[in-house]
Amino acid sequence: MRRRFGIGGRRALQGALLSAGLLLSGCATVAPPPVRQAGHASCRQLFRDVDRVVADAGVRDHGPYAVAGFPYLRIDRFYASFRDQVGGDGRFSDWVRQLANLDKKARRFELRNLPVAFAARLGAGVGARLDRCRQQLLHTELARPEQRARLRRRARVPDGYATWQRVVGLYPLTALFVSAGVRRWHAEVRRTFAIPLARLPVAGTLVRWAPAITGGRLDRAGVHAILQRHVDALGIPRPGAAALDQLFTTFAPVWEVDVANADDRIGTPVWRDGRLSVDTKRPVVFRKLSYTRFHGHVLLQLNYIVWFPARDSHDIYGGRFDGIDWRVTLGPDGEPWLYDAIHNCGCYHEFFPTRHLRLKGGRYGPYSEPPLVPQPAPPGQPLVLRIAHQTHEIQRIYHAGHPSPALPMAWRDYGALRSLPDGRGYRSMFGAHGIVPGSERPERFLLWPMGVRSPGAMRQWGRHDTAFVGRRHFDDPYLIQSLFAPAGP
Numbered sequence: 447m448r449r450r451f452g453i454g455g456r457r458a459l460q461g462a463l464l465s466a467g468l469l470l471s472g473c474a475t476v477a478p479p480p481v482r483q484a485g486h487a488s489c490r491q492l493f494r495d496v497d498r499v500v501a502d503a504g505v506r507d508h509g510p511y512a513v514a515g516f517p518y519l520r521i522d523r524f525y526a527s528f529r530d531q532v533g534g535d536g537r538f539s540d541w542v543r544q545l546a547n548l549d550k551k552a553r554r555f556e557l558r559n560l561p562v563a564f565a566a567r568l569g570a571g572v573g574a575r576l577d578r579c580r581q582q583l584l585h586t587e588l589a590r591p592e593q594r595a596r597l598r599r600r601a602r603v604p605d606g607y608a609t610w611q612r613v614v615g616l617y618p619l620t621a622l623f624v625s626a627g628v629r630r631w632h633a634e635v636r637r638t639f640a641i642p643l644a645r646l647p648v649a650g651t652l653v654r655w656a657p658a659i660t661g662g663r664l665d666r667a668g669v670h671a672i673l674q675r676h677v678d679a680l681g682i683p684r685p686g687a688a689a690l691d692q693l694f695t696t697f698a699p700v701w702e703v704d705v706a707n708a709d710d711r712i713g714t715p716v717w718r719d720g721r722l723s724v725d726t727k728r729p730v731v732f733r734k735l736s737y738t739r740f741h742g743h744v745l746l747q748l749n750y751i752v753w754f755p756a757r758d759s760h761d762i763y764g765g766r767f768d769g770i771d772w773r774v775t776l777g778p779d780g781e782p783w784l785y786d787a788i789h790n791c792g793c794y795h796e797f798f799p800t801r802h803l804r805l806k807g808g809r810y811g812p813y814s815e816p817p818l819v820p821q822p823a824p825p826g827q828p829l830v831l832r833i834a835h836q837t838h839e840i841q842r843i844y845h846a847g848h849p850s851p852a853l854p855m856a857w858r859d860y861g862a863l864r865s866l867p868d869g870r871g872y873r874s875m876f877g878a879h880g881i882v883p884g885s886e887r888p889e890r891f892l893l894w895p896m897g898v899r900s901p902g903a904m905r906q907w908g909r910h911d912t913a914f915v916g917r918r919h920f921d922d923p924y925l926i927q928s929l930f931a932p933a934g935p
Contacts, residue, residue: 485582486582486583486586488579489579489582489583490517490583492572492575492576492579493517493518493576493579494517495568496553496556496557496568496572496576497517499560499564499567499568500556500557500560502564503559503560503561503564504877504878505556505559505560505564505873505874506556507552507553507555507556507864507874507876508876508877508878508879508880508906508908508909509522509548509552509864509880509906509907509908510522510548510549510552510908511603511604513545513597513600513601514600515596515600516545516587516597516600517549518546518549518576518579518580518583518584519542519545519546519548519549519597520545520548520549520552521545521548521601521602521603522548522603522908522921523603523908523919523921523922523923524736524737524738524739524921524923525541525544525545525548525601526601526602526603527739527923527924528541528680529541529598529599529601529602530598532598532680535679536679537679537680538594539679540678540679540680541680542584542588542597545601546580546584549580550576550577550580551861552864553573553576554573555861555864555865555874557572557573558865558871558872559865559871559872559873559874560871561870561871562871605917606898606899606909606910606911606917606919607896607897607898607911607917608897608898608899609897611894611895611896611897611898612895612896612897614895615894615895615896615897616895617895617896617897618813620895620896621812621813621895621896621914621915622812624893624896624914624915625812625813625815625915626812628815628914628915632816632818635796635818635820635839636820638820638839638841639820639821639841639842643832643842643844646832646841646842648704648835649704649706649835649836650704650705650706650707650710650835651704651705651706652702652703652704652705653702653703653705653711653853654700654701654702654703654830654850654851654852654853655700655701655703655712655729655731655752655852655853655854655855656698656699656700656701656828656852656853656854656855657695657698657731657854657855657856657857658854658855659695659698660695661692661695663695663696663827663828664692664693664696666779666780666781667780668692668780669693669696669776669780669781670778670779670780671780672685672689672692672693672780673685673746673776673778673780674778675689676689680744681743681744682737682744683744683746685746690735693746693748693776694733694748694750694857696827697748697774697776697782697827697828698731698750698828699750699772699828699829699830699831699843700828700829700830700831700846700852701731701752701831701833701852701855702830702831702832702833703833703835703838704832704833704834704835705835706835706836707758708726708755709754709755709756709757709758709768709836710754710758710835710836710838711726711729711754711755712726712729712730712731712752712753712754712855713725713726713727713728713729713730713753713754713755714728714729714730714753714856714858715753715767715863715866715875716866717866717867717868717869717873718869719869720868721884722767722875722882722883722884723755724753724754724755724767726755728856729752729853729854729855729856730752730753730855730856730857730858731750731751731752731855731856731857731858732750732751732752732753732858732859732860732862732863733748733749733750733751733857733858733859733860734749734751734859734860734861734907735747735748735749736749736773736907736921737923738775738923738924738925738926738927739923739924739927740783740926740927741927741932743777743778745775745776745777745778745783745926746775746776747773747774747775747776748773748774748776749771749772749773749774749860749907750771750772750773750774751769751770751771751772751790751860751907752769752770753767753768753769753790754767754768754769754838755767755768756768757836757837757838758836759836759837762887762888762889762891762892762902763837763887763888763889763902764887764888765885765886765887765888765902765903766884766885767790767882767884767885767904768789768790768838768904769789769790769838769904770787770788770789770790770831770833770838770840771787771788771789771790771907771910771920772785772787772831773785773786773787775926777802781800781802782800782823783799783800783802783803784797784798784799784800784802784803784823784926784930785797785798785799785800785823785829785843786798787831787840788910788912788920789838790882790904790905790910791885791887791901791902791903791904791905791910792898792905792909792910792911792912792920793901793902793912794839795817795818795912795913795918795920796818796819796820796840797817797818797819797929797930798819798820798821798822798823798843799819799822799823799930800822800823800825801822801825801933802932802933803926803930803931803932803933804930804931804932804933804934805817805819805929805930806928806929806930806931812915813915813916814913814915814916815913815914815915815916815918817929820840821842821843823843824843824844824845825845826845826847827845828845828846829843829844829845829846830843830844830845830846831843832844860907863875863876863906864876864906875906876905876906879899879900879905879909880905880906880908880909881899881900881903881904881905881906881909882903882904882905882906885902885903885904886900886902886903887900887901887902887903888902889901889902890902890903893914896914896915897911898911898914899911901914907921908921
């Protein structure tokens with residue numbers, strides 16, 4: 447983080463003391479650096495004031511979660527999984543740094559999304575003041591062993607399911623009917639994937655979209671080198687910006703959509719005249735980096751996310767907005783180990799394992815959903831995703847040795863959706879609980895007893911519950927390990 451120098455080097459000294467305090471955090475003899483209590487209290491008050499104004503304005507970012515008692519940190523499921531594995535060495539320092547970065551990024555979006563009248567209540571330069579106070583609170587609080595232990599205890603992410611809905615909705619009974627419906631859908635998907643590619647029905651015209659590929663695709667050795675080049679103390683691969691561009695380019699899929707009307711065209715979400723819509727004149731693929739933990743390894747994941755204006759179906763699943771998250775999980779050897787996909791509601795989760803993984807055995811009863819594996823992933827890049835008209839369900843994935851021309855797509859970072867221009871300022875695409883306003887589906891009146899908030903509605907990354915029966919989260923860092931095992935020699 448940036449620091450301003452010029453007050454006798456005092457802040458530089460405090461920064462050095464913080465590093466030493468975090469790196470030696472197991473030593474009870476390390477004393478916190480001297481800071482006036484008034485400064486500590488005023489910093490905590492600043493965070494309270496900002497949180498109050500953000501809440502009053504209704505612009506809270508629903509990505510990472512707040513950590514109770516630590517207003518300068520936020521956490522997601524991946525980083526929460528390390529809380530019992532970070533002690534008094536560099537692992538704790540790296541872990542806290544990431545939690546601070548999550549808060550800094552979320553607050554940047556919140557402050558930019560504040561209407562002018564609310565921003566005026568905080569005064570100018572509030573973002574810089576928050577950054578300085580975050581540093582100060584890290585210095586003063588996390589140099590104390592008891593505070594570090596308290597942080598690890600509170601570094602949790604709540605379950606995404608609303609238990610009260612399951613209680614009121616008589617889940618033990620209603621889940622039996624939903625489970626039967628899930629199995630019927632699985633059978634329908636398998637029948638579709640059994641149809642030869644050339645015989646899949648086409649309601650309109652097959653249209654392809656793909657981002658521009660510059661500089662060529664990396665081979666396995668090139669991917670492996672990037673993954674091994676920069677690994678932090680937690681074992682997390684952290685490629686630089688240029689290397690990430692290469693990775694996203696290498697594994698970018700081709701989107702082949704059966705286009706029968708405007709709602710089948712890929713676009714980009716925009717705010718216009720106070721209304722959210724998808725502009726199909728500007729096709730965009732949003733990219734997001736994520737991670738999973740698999741038998742002692744941290745595996746890097748590439749998320750490719752697209753949006754459609756609507757699911758134009760006349761049933762309880764239809765409504766405004768639709769989209770797909772296609773995720774590529776890279777093994778430490780530089781090859782894809784797994785592909786999986788959800789719609790941006792968290793629905794229709796499908797897995798496409800490569801030769802590196804096998805589905806674990808096990809029995810799934812009426813109160814747990816088996817993972818859906820419609821086909822194994824074919825080797826080679828790029829992969830073509832064949833997508834149906836109207837439902838936008840994936841019907842096949844295949845490798846195109848010589849892909850036909852595709853309409854160009856722009857790249858954008860997924861974070862852009864957390865603060866979109868709205869003509870007067872900025873506004874997030876996502877509302878309360880991370881749900882996209884206006885994307886609610888009639889199915890919510892039928893499926894609410896499963897505990898999912900507004901079933902079928904589009905939602906923010908990190909808020910995707912992917913099973914109606916049982917509990918499963920798309921961002922669970924142990925999801926893949928729970929379902930798949932190494933294929934072996």
